[in-house]
Amino acid sequence: MNELxxxxxxxxxxxxxxxxxxxxxxSAALLNNELMLDCGPxxxxxxxxxxxxxxxxxxxYILITHDHDDHLYxxxxxxxxxKQKILxxxxxxxxxxxxxxxxxxxxxxxxxxxxTVGNYEIIPLLANHDVIIGGxxxxxxxxxxxxxxxxxxxxxxxxxxxxxxxxxxxxxxxDISVLDCTVGDSxxxxxxxHNTIPMLRVMTKEMREQNMxxxxxxxxxxxxxxxxxxxxxxxxxILAEFGMKTAFDGIEIEF
Numbered sequence: 181m182n183e184l185x186x187x188x189x190x191x192x193x194x195x196x197x198x199x200x201x202x203x204x205x206x207s208a209a210l211l212n213n214e215l216m217l218d219c220g221p222x223x224x225x226x227x228x229x230x231x232x233x234x235x236x237x238x239x240x241y242i243l244i245t246h247d248h249d250d251h252l253y254x255x256x257x258x259x260x261x262x263k264q265k266i267l268x269x270x271x272x273x274x275x276x277x278x279x280x281x282x283x284x285x286x287x288x289x290x291x292x293x294x295x296t297v298g299n300y301e302i303i304p305l306l307a308n309h310d311v312i313i314g315g316x317x318x319x320x321x322x323x324x325x326x327x328x329x330x331x332x333x334x335x336x337x338x339x340x341x342x343x344x345x346x347x348x349x350x351x352x353x354x355d356i357s358v359l360d361c362t363v364g365d366s367x368x369x370x371x372x373x374h375n376t377i378p379m380l381r382v383m384t385k386e387m388r389e390q391n392m393x394x395x396x397x398x399x400x401x402x403x404x405x406x407x408x409x410x411x412x413x414x415x416x417x418i419l420a421e422f423g424m425k426t427a428f429d430g431i432e433i434e435f
Contacts, residue, residue, distance in 0.1 A: 181328070181434050181435070182211065182212055182326045182328065182330055182332075182357060182434065182435050183207060183211070183212055183213070183428075183432055183433070183434055184209055184210070184211050184312075184332065184358075184432065184433050184434075184435065185209060185210040185211075185432045186198060186204030186205060186207075186208075186209050186402065186428070186429060186430065186431050186432075186433075187205065187208040187209060187210055187216075187223050187404045187429065188205060188208045188220065188221075188222050188223065188226060188307075188408060188425040188429055188430075189204045189205070189207055189333060189360045189428055190204030190205055190206055190209070190245070190371065190403065190404055190405070190429075191250070191374075191403050191405040191406070191408075192248065192249075192250040193204065193405050193406045194206060194222075194406050196221075196222055196225045196368060197272045201411075202263065202409070202411060202412045202427070202428075203429070204220060204404060204406070204429055205220075205222035205223075205225060205262075205269070205429055206222045206250040206251070207220070207222040207224055207250070207251070207336055207349055207403045208222070208251075208404055209222050209330060209334070209358070209402075210221055210235070210236075210271040210292065211297065211324070211326070213235070213238045213239070214238050214239060214240045214241065214348075215239075215240070215241045215242075215243065215297070215300060215324075216236075216239050216241070216242045216243070216307045216315070217243050217245070217322070217334055218242075218243070218244060218245055218249045218251040218252070218336070219242050219244065219251075219253060219256045219257050219260070220249070220251050220253045220254070220255060220256065220265070221249065221250070221302065223256050224256060224259065224394065226429060226430075227391075229293075230430065231325055236260050236263075237263060237276040238265070239260055239264070239266065240255060240264070240265075240266065240267065240298060240429065241266070241267045241269065241297050241298055241400045241416065242260070242266055242267070242268050242269065242395045243269045243270060243297075243302065243322060243324075243327055243334075243335065244271070244274050244320075245267070245270070245307070245319060245320050245321070245322070245334070246270075246307070246309065246310060246317075246318065246319035246320065246331065246337065247271065247274060247277055247335055248272070248278075248310070248314030248337075249316055250280075251336075251337075252270075252274060252277055254279070254327060255278050255285070256279045258278070258284075261281050261283040261284050261355040262282060262283070264267050265283045265284075265285065266283060266285070267285050267286075267287055267297065267298075268283050268284050268285070268286055268287070269286075269287040269288075269289060269295075269297060269302070269318065270288070270289060271288065271317060271318040271319075271320065272288045274286070274288075274305060275288075277307075277369045283371070283411075283414045284420055285390075288313075289302075289304040289320060290304070291304050291305055291306045291318070291320070291344070291345075292304070292305065292344065292345075292348055297328075299327040300324055300325060300326060301324070301325035301376065302323070303322070303323040303348065304320040304321070304322060305319075305321040305322070305323065305338065305340050305343070305345035305348055305349070306318065306319070306320065306321075306338040306344065306345055307318060307319040307320055307321045307338035307342070308333070308340055308342050308373060309337040309338045309339065309360075309373040309374070310337075310373060311391060314337075317409075319338065321333065321334060321335045321338060321341075322334045323348070323349070323352055323354075328354040330356075331352055331353065331354045331355055331356075331433055332354065332355065332356050332357075332358070332435070333349065333352075333354045333356070333357040333358065333360075334358050335357065335359045335360055336358065336359075336360050336402060337360050337362065337372050337373065337403060337405045338360050338373070338374070338375070339360070339371060339372060339374055339375055340379070340383075341383070347353070349387075349392060351390065352391065353392060353393070353394050353397075354392060354393060354394060354397055355393060355394045355396075355397050355398070355435040356397065356398045356399075356400065356433065356435040357387070357392075357397065357398070357399045357400065357401040358400045358401075358402050358422075358427070359375060359380060359383070359384070359399065359400070359401060359402070359404045360374055360375045360402070361377065361380060361401035361402065361404050361419070362374035362375060362376055362403050362404065362405045362408065363375065363377070363401060363405065363408050364376065364377055364404075364405075364410060364415065365377040365378065365410070365419065366408065366409045368408060370405075370408075374403075377415075377418060377419065380401065380422075380424065381422050382420070384399050384422060384423065384424060385422070387399070388423075391421075397435075398425060398426050398433060398435060399423060399424045399425070400424070400426075400433065401415075401419050401424050401425070401426050402423050402427045402429060404426075412428065
């Protein structure tokens with residue numbers, strides 16, 4: 181059994197200095213206490229509020245989806261690396277943001293190749309989000325095979341799946357899938373690099389029809405924009421109508 185803890189579930193427009201009403205931090209997650217997915221500016225705000233000051237002490241690996249500063253924040257990474265050695269993984273551009281550190285080793289990914297990171301198998305997929313083909317700066321989704329063989333698809337940030345990425349996804353069955361839900365149930369220019377709720381309705385239907393979702397598999401919405409969504413309870417009801425769960429900061433999901 182694996183545990184995925186959501187350290188943040190918001191898009192870039194959330195401010196930790198304004199925690200009025202329902203609050204989200206910038207999106208990040210922690211798998212089995214040792215593999216962190218994105219490391220933005222808000223993770224230590226979560227640590228301060230969760231009453232578990234040792235939560236990050238077992239982190240060995242950090243996977244960066246892309247180099248936007250709500251997902252990659254050098255100060256947060258360096259603070260974790262003060263205590264332990266870290267393998268920092270992602271596109272080659274991550275080095276330009278973090279640089280050399282005695283406790284940080286790098287692993288630069290290329291899309292559609294399989295990498296071994298500890299006891300995990302990682303396949304990076306190009307995401308439909310600020311992708312520079314052939315450049316150092318790339319946005320990745322991740323297929324992650326846990327040590328027990330269960331699979332996680334982590335799809336933040338992005339919009340419609342790119343065809344080569346979809347072709348690889350068709351080879352897998354996911355026990356849990358985390359999908360971008362930046363835009364609510366409305367039209368917005370961000371649909372060209374982020375998902376709306378109507379887009380997710382189509383995408384999740386197709387994922388199920390292609391047997392991409394395990395029989396008891398979970399599909400989770402994350403990376404919700406503060407300015408583009410209805411209140412959490414209303415969004416939760418809308419997404420539940422087609423079988424999606426809406427993540428919130430601090431939720432831990434087993435798979």
